[in-house]
Amino acid sequence: MRPQSGLSRDDMRTVFGALLAAVAAVLVSAGELPRGSYSKTCTLKPLGAGRDDTDQIEAAIAKCGHYGMTVFEPGQYNVTRKMTWDLVGSRVDMHGYLSFVPDIDYWLNASNTYRVVFIQNQASWFVVTGHDFVIDAHSSGGINGNGQPWWSHFHTVTREDGDGRPIAFTLKNVTRALVKDFRIESQPFWCNTVADSSEVVYDGMYCNATNQDPLYAGKNAVPNTDGINTYRSDKISLYNWDITCGDDCLAIKGNSTNIFAKHITCRGGNGIAFGSLGQYVDLPDIVDNVVLEDLKMIRLDPQVQPNMANGVYFKTWTGTVNSSPPTGGGGGGGHVSNVVTKGVSLDNVTVPVHVYQTNGGHSADAPSTLQFSNLSFIDWTGTSQRSTLVDIECSSGAPCPWMRFENFNVAPPVGTTATVKCVNVVSESGLPGCSTITTA
Ligand SMILES: *[C@@H]1O[C@H](CO)[C@@H](O)[C@H](O)[C@H]1NC(C)=O
Ligand SMILES: *[C@@H]1O[C@H](CO)[C@@H](O)[C@H](O)[C@H]1NC(C)=O
Ligand SMILES: *[C@@H]1O[C@H](CO)[C@@H](O)[C@H](O)[C@H]1NC(C)=O
Ligand SMILES: *[C@@H]1O[C@H](CO)[C@@H](O)[C@H](O)[C@H]1NC(C)=O
Ligand SMILES: *[C@@H]1O[C@H](CO)[C@@H](O)[C@H](O)[C@H]1NC(C)=O
Ligand SMILES: *[C@@H]1O[C@H](CO)[C@@H](O)[C@H](O)[C@H]1NC(C)=O
Numbered sequence: 324m325r326p327q328s329g330l331s332r333d334d335m336r337t338v339f340g341a342l343l344a345a346v347a348a349v350l351v352s353a354g355e356l357p358r359g360s361y362s363k364t365c366t367l368k369p370l371g372a373g374r375d376d377t378d379q380i381e382a383a384i385a386k387c388g389h390y391g392m393t394v395f396e397p398g399q400y401n402v403t404r405k406m407t408w409d410l411v412g413s414r415v416d417m418h419g420y421l422s423f424v425p426d427i428d429y430w431l432n433a434s435n436t437y438r439v440v441f442i443q444n445q446a447s448w449f450v451v452t453g454h455d456f457v458i459d460a461h462s463s464g465g466i467n468g469n470g471q472p473w474w475s476h477f478h479t480v481t482r483e484d485g486d487g488r489p490i491a492f493t494l495k496n497v498t499r500a501l502v503k504d505f506r507i508e509s510q511p512f513w514c515n516t517v518a519d520s521s522e523v524v525y526d527g528m529y530c531n532a533t534n535q536d537p538l539y540a541g542k543n544a545v546p547n548t549d550g551i552n553t554y555r556s557d558k559i560s561l562y563n564w565d566i567t568c569g570d571d572c573l574a575i576k577g578n579s580t581n582i583f584a585k586h587i588t589c590r591g592g593n594g595i596a597f598g599s600l601g602q603y604v605d606l607p608d609i610v611d612n613v614v615l616e617d618l619k620m621i622r623l624d625p626q627v628q629p630n631m632a633n634g635v636y637f638k639t640w641t642g643t644v645n646s647s648p649p650t651g652g653g654g655g656g657g658h659v660s661n662v663v664t665k666g667v668s669l670d671n672v673t674v675p676v677h678v679y680q681t682n683g684g685h686s687a688d689a690p691s692t693l694q695f696s697n698l699s700f701i702d703w704t705g706t707s708q709r710s711t712l713v714d715i716e717c718s719s720g721a722p723c724p725w726m727r728f729e730n731f732n733v734a735p736p737v738g739t740t741a742t743v744k745c746v747n748v749v750s751e752s753g754l755p756g757c758s759t760i761t762t763a
């Protein structure tokens with residue numbers, strides 16, 4: 324392992340079996356060819372104010388994206404239309420930012436973005452595909468999403484899932500890749516998505532959606548600015564993330580397996596989500612083997628971002644189909660099992676641990692059949708805004724076995740007594756007051 328990977332031996336030891344091999348393979352095979360060994364190098368400089376950089380970027384990637392090296396010198400690169408990079412056996416060094424023009428009407432026209440992420444029919448303006456590559460932005464480059472005009476716009480215009488607001492950075496159909504020290508400034512919508520991919524390591528990711536318009540002070544002015552959504556992907560590792568957002572810091576969606584995250588800071592928003600799941604009646608969602616370690620939830624000044632809703636939460640739709648995705652849905656099955664959350668520190672979060680299976684539902688709906696089992700909560704500290712520290716409400720259609728708590732030391736508000744709520748929990752350990760049921 325070369326030191327440039329940024330992972331210490333100790334970090335590596337804590338990675339569980341399957342991922343250890345995956346991470347090592349990526350860092351060695353994709354990661355670190357000596358720079359001289361690429362067959363060609365393309366170097367870019369921003370053209371400057373009023374000019375469009377999209378052509379020169381596409382030309383460089385077409386020439387050097389396979390078995391070559393592409394270097395972006397510092398500055399802002401003006402991107403005016405959708406762009407795909409296909410990277411194979413190559414390296415991209417970004418010392419500057421791809422700055423996507425905030426032309427909202429243009430991007431909301433569906434023909435001007437890609438619809439490559441199936442879940443909720445989301446739009447992407449920048450897609451990377453391929454295998455065995457490195458994108459290193461040296462903490463001095465990445466993407467400028469120019470989000471403020473978008474956030475302000477959608478205070479007067481209704482927003483919906485699937486309405487075409489673009490994901491800032493999409494990895495789609497990627498195998499063995501490393502994204503390193505990448506910055507995304509003011510994402511208009513989701514910051515990252517990884518879909519239909521495997522063996523991807525993100526080491527160093529910064530996303531910051533912070534409203535600067537005084538008109539919206541005190542409100543969550545940056546909805547749906549999730550740090551990442553993982554979907555239909557295997558062996559994805561997230562190290563050293565610093566996410567400021569108004570929604571899910573990380574969202575583990577359907578068919579995410581062998582996911583490892585470590586050193587994650589979430590500033591504001593909803594915390595870390597599993598879900599939503601079970602939205603598509605004909606597509607079971609399977610989430611298995613997820614380890615999340617060293618997580619920090621930080622509440623921001625409520626004038627800047629009023630929400631810090633959860634530590635970690637799990638949500639499914641009900642068992643009834645209520646209209647169709649992207650905005651409606653439900654009735655989907657599947658399971659979430661073998662999740663470990665370890666070393667979590669909370670700063671005044673509203674509900675530290677929450678499980679519910681009634682997303683988007685009505686009271687008469689059939690219970691969800693999506694099964695949660697073996698969720699572990701180890702070494703939790705910090706403070707909760709309410710006295711209910713744990714609220715696990717599993718579906719009567721799929722009661723939850725093996726809920727495990729160890730060193731769960733979150734403090735309720737001063738002067739209150741901590742309570743926990745457990746509904747349809749089959750078995751638990753380490754959580755006094757959690758009532759369990761027996762199943763037939
Ligand atoms: C980006 O390019 C467009 C099209 O040429 C131009 O109108 C616009 O001024 C450029 N933006 C910046 C920030 O340079
Ligand atoms: C959407 O963009 C396409 C391609 O640029 C264009 O032909 C079409 O007229 C646009 N639609 C609207 C409603 O602007
Ligand atoms: C995914 O990528 C592989 C090679 O990297 C390619 O052969 C395949 O066609 C791609 N699949 C899709 C659905 O784009
Ligand atoms: C996020 O951006 C805001 C506005 O520019 C800034 O005040 C804040 O310090 C940034 N947060 C981080 C963690 O860099
Ligand atoms: C998840 O994987 C299972 C098994 O391969 C498949 O049946 C299901 O359709 C997949 N679900 C999604 C959301 O892709
Ligand atoms: C629970 O999950 C842990 C971690 O993935 C795993 O080691 C253990 O075998 C699982 N236990 C059961 C009963 O499935």
Ligand SMILES: *[C@@H]1O[C@H](CO)[C@@H](O)[C@H](O)[C@H]1NC(C)=O
Pocket residue numbers: 622625629671708
């Ligand atoms: C927790 O956050 C709420 C909402 O921002 C605030 O009113 C309250 O004073 C905070 N409590 C502590 C102990 O910081």
